[in-house]
Amino acid sequence: MPRDVSSPAAPGDTLRARKRAATRLAIRRAAIDLALEHGYDNVTVDMICEASLVSQRTFFNYFGSKEGAFLSGAKALPPPDVVRAFIDGTGSSVFADLFTMIAGTVVDIDANLELFRARHQLIHQTPELLNQEKARIGETEDAFAGFVMDRFHFHGRTEADTPDLEDEARMVVALVFGAMRFVMQKWVAGNFTETREELVRAASGLIQRITANEHWP
Amino acid sequence: MPRDVSSPAAPGDTLRARKRAATRLAIRRAAIDLALEHGYDNVTVDMICEASLVSQRTFFNYFGSKEGAFLSGAKALPPPDVVRAFIDGTGSSVFADLFTMIAGTVVDIDANLELFRARHQLIHQTPELLNQEKARIGETEDAFAGFVMDRFHFHGRTEADTPDLEDEARMVVALVFGAMRFVMQKWVAGNFTETREELVRAASGLIQRITANEHWP
DNA sequence: GCATAAACTTGCATTCACTGCATATTTTCA
């Protein structure tokens, strides 16, 4: 099976790597096009293989499962130095810093806009895939919750002082991801025209409004 | 196939209904016990069927999928009148009202505590099941977001005034569910000893602390 | 009570996702 099946195409890369990327892309394209045409459930792995000219075995070498060919590939975690900067960050607002970090990472997206949009459409019209996607996002949230915990610790907050510190971290992440979802939606709906700054500003306003105008129990 | 396969056992109910409930429970028990012993992936549907004395076909009549036998059964939505009360509610805090409504519903849980705990343990040690469970929770969140929207509308807030009203609703729900998760965790960890009031108070304090001490971007 | 309908269970055959293993085929690199 391939050594690293998920690396994106690098221009001046070795032949092997470029072929790998091409195969990967061909399978994805075929999968998504077929599913948009016939519906996810009516597409078999064999159909995808035939359309993309690979054997079924190769398909499963690239994507461990049928769903794998349809979901976004990259792990979407920020590079380690960015994470470190966040953890050691002196910014007064965890929300602001976290939001900025995530926005910088996530909005990077696939170079291939057309494929990205096709996949987005497909996922959002296929409950099965949508659930998987949500699960993926959930895992990402867990990772970010870990970063927030690290930041708390770095700033001297411990479970000794605050027993439910981890819950606090999770809630912060949940809220920021809510805002992210909002951003992504607007971005997709608006045909990807807004700048990152505009989106961040809008989302930020939303969080502020919600939390400011509330009476707490 | 059974007419309504998911109804819980009613004491003075017809023989048929009681048998249905018994079969359902037997399958669940067998499934969870087997998985706790051998691991989810090493348990086949046939093994469950043999242990619970039903045919494979019957298994799939009851639970549409293998996973179905392991996940919590009920939809866990509050009864319509409670929902209506929430929507028309005059309470000044959506958070407080929503939290109270959810707490009242969710903490109801299965009559069978032992089975509940066994399932909980199994799910949290099986990534596959955990993802499914999260997806289920996600769907529930969607439903509640709908209720919050209805409440907004009822109180005269419209998308015309606030274009991102739905995002606001989703974030409210996300936050409250974060608190709920916290509550559930404490409840399970503490061997189900705390009263509902204690839990609600703790979660409420958590939300308050998080949002009060923040500087917003 | 009993016959008949309705609800429920089962067996069987089939499709499809997925895996392990052995065997080509291609790419790399000394």
Add this chain to the structure above:
DNA sequence: TGAAAATATGCAGTGAATGCAAGTTTATGC
């Protein structure tokens, strides 16, 4: 170029899931 490493493929098998056409059990009207 020729051996080694990386990929691709074929094949056989497992297990989940579904439709259909019987059986079997429970409910109901008389």
